[in-house]
Amino acid sequence: MDKLTVLKVGGAITLNKLLLDKFLNNITKIKGKKILVHGGGRELDLFLNKNNHPIKMLNGRRITDKKTLDYALMIYAGKVNKEIVAKLQSLKINSLGLCGADANSVLCKLRTKKELDYGYVGDIVSINSVFFKLILENHIMPVCSSITYDKDGLLLNTNADTIASEISCNMSRMYKTELWYCFEEKGVYQDDNKTKIINKLDMATFKSLKSKGIISKGMIPKVSNCFNGLKNGVSKILIGSLDAIIENETYTEIIP
Amino acid sequence: MDKLTVLKVGGAITLNKLLLDKFLNNITKIKGKKILVHGGGRELDLFLNKNNHPIKMLNGRRITDKKTLDYALMIYAGKVNKEIVAKLQSLKINSLGLCGADANSVLCKLRTKKELDYGYVGDIVSINSVFFKLILENHIMPVCSSITYDKDGLLLNTNADTIASEISCNMSRMYKTELWYCFEEKGVYQDDNKTKIINKLDMATFKSLKSKGIISKGMIPKVSNCFNGLKNGVSKILIGSLDAIIENETYTEIIP
Numbered sequence: 001m002d003k004l005t006v007l008k009v010g011g012a013i014t015l016n017k018l019l020l021d022k023f024l025n026n027i028t029k030i031k032g033k034k035i036l037v038h039g040g041g042r043e044l045d046l047f048l049n050k051n052n053h054p055i056k057m058l059n060g061r062r063i064t065d066k067k068t069l070d071y072a073l074m075i076y077a078g079k080v081n082k083e084i085v086a087k088l089q090s091l092k093i094n095s096l097g098l099c100g101a102d103a104n105s106v107l108c109k110l111r112t113k114k115e116l117d118y119g120y121v122g123d124i125v126s127i128n129s130v131f132f133k134l135i136l137e138n139h140i141m142p143v144c145s146s147i148t149y150d151k152d153g154l155l156l157n158t159n160a161d162t163i164a165s166e167i168s169c170n171m172s173r174m175y176k177t178e179l180w181y182c183f184e185e186k187g188v189y190q191d192d193n194k195t196k197i198i199n200k201l202d203m204a205t206f207k208s209l210k211s212k213g214i215i216s217k218g219m220i221p222k223v224s225n226c227f228n229g230l231k232n233g234v235s236k237i238l239i240g241s242l243d244a245i246i247e248n249e250t251y252t253e254i255i256p
Numbered sequence: 257m258d259k260l261t262v263l264k265v266g267g268a269i270t271l272n273k274l275l276l277d278k279f280l281n282n283i284t285k286i287k288g289k290k291i292l293v294h295g296g297g298r299e300l301d302l303f304l305n306k307n308n309h310p311i312k313m314l315n316g317r318r319i320t321d322k323k324t325l326d327y328a329l330m331i332y333a334g335k336v337n338k339e340i341v342a343k344l345q346s347l348k349i350n351s352l353g354l355c356g357a358d359a360n361s362v363l364c365k366l367r368t369k370k371e372l373d374y375g376y377v378g379d380i381v382s383i384n385s386v387f388f389k390l391i392l393e394n395h396i397m398p399v400c401s402s403i404t405y406d407k408d409g410l411l412l413n414t415n416a417d418t419i420a421s422e423i424s425c426n427m428s429r430m431y432k433t434e435l436w437y438c439f440e441e442k443g444v445y446q447d448d449n450k451t452k453i454i455n456k457l458d459m460a461t462f463k464s465l466k467s468k469g470i471i472s473k474g475m476i477p478k479v480s481n482c483f484n485g486l487k488n489g490v491s492k493i494l495i496g497s498l499d500a501i502i503e504n505e506t507y508t509e510i511i512p
Binding site: 070073074075076077078079081082083085086087088089090091094095096097098099101102103104131134138140147149151152153154155 | 332
């Protein structure tokens with residue numbers, strides 16, 4: 001099987017032009033087929049603040065009202081997505097920006113409102129792996145924003161970590177797939193003071209660090225997504241800075 | 257050769273959910289392969305007004321400063337494009353939203369600043385007809401927003417009428433291509449009081465009506481694009497309401 005690397009990039013990188021340019025330059029050094037997944041939460045927060053619209057979070061996930069969805073659509077699928085694609089083109093990586101509605105690439109359903117109402121948030125129903133394969137085999141790199149949709153044409157916000165994990169699981173039937181969660185830190189810390197990175201994180205350690213509150217907020221669903229990926233065919237899952245991963249310095253590998 | 261219909265939809269339709277839904281429903285009635293091109297100028301104007309940013313026009317074309325470009329990116333390539341794609345998916349038309357940077361579909365260069373400075377505006381260098389064909393042959397309808405880019409990765413604003421015309425010219429080597437400019441009117445009027453539609457508009461009539469000021473503003477580059485299309489292989493060019501064209505009522509056909 002051919003190799004495929006699914007990269008997810010965090011909002012602190014996409015917000016900062018210097019960091020983003022460095023990240024995208026690093027992508028040119030990765031051999032084989034690649035898919036990039038991004039959100040743009042930090043930029044959305046700035047935009048919401050500027051427009052005096054409240055930012056609502058719950059357990060590390062955003063509550064998306066209609067206005068927040070509209071802004072997310074504009075920033076994730078419009079500004080951030082197209083700026084990444086244009087930059088990649090200038091680096092000679094032929095890329096294609098997508099939201100989940102494009103070519104039915106990521107179909108979702110509106111999250112059921114139980115005790116918690118996350119608003120216009122989608123849970124993934126299916127990944128169009130046939131389309132992703134078509135694009136990859138034509139030497140084009142998909143760049144997926146974290147906007148999805150449901151079968152009735154309702155656009156939805158979906159956690160980018162989860163999209164990256166689900167795409168990885170689905171594509172692992174066709175490619176030897178690695179999933180790299182890239183952000184501004186070197187990996188998952190094993191202490192509150194952020195002095196030491198965990199090199200190999202297994203489920204038992206995760207549970208222990210979660211109960212101590214050392215792994216918290218957005219890191220909890222991120223690491224949960226990793227374990228989900230490992231159970232579903234993804235061959236390797238890394239969390240850290242793309243610099244470090246490429247240069248084989250410190251990063252966190254998730255192991256069963 | 258297979259038939260291809262390139263549709264361009266105007267901003268007064270994309271701004272109005274009822275008109276847009278009707279327009280997209282009508283698309284399901286058109287047989288054969290289709291490409292849709294849209295801008296979103298009216299929605300951009302509303303957004304600029306809301307954000308106290310001046311709207312600048314010259315000869316029916318927008319002057320795009322950096323902030324206007326950012327907003328155009330968000331509205332054309334983000335909000336309008338993805339809302340159209342999601343709606344088409346719900347109508348069982350598999351579609352793919354694009355800006356020019358996506359898969360290098362529409363490559364431009366920054367317009368030279370001579371006596372007039374249009375700002376971040378791109379003139380078309382090339383259309384990636386191989387990519388469009390790949391998508392069409394896989395039964396997916398491209399939906400092109402009027403955001404393009406240059407080889408250095410600079411995103412640019414480009415007239416949607418011109419994009420539709422250039423795509424039509426390029427695709428006419430592979431498909432029997434028709435170009436339909438769809439908007440809220442039934443066609444091009446032959447008098448200032450908008451009482452009578454011109455059924456067949458040739459170059460001589462165009463020049464005469466332009467000199468009298470009856471064809472003016474944005475209609476001038478639109479019709480100019482039509483004559484350019486006719487000279488470059490497009491088999492039929494229509495201007496009017498999609499309702500009327502489909503039902504074969506009054507519309508304007510451009511003839512040499």
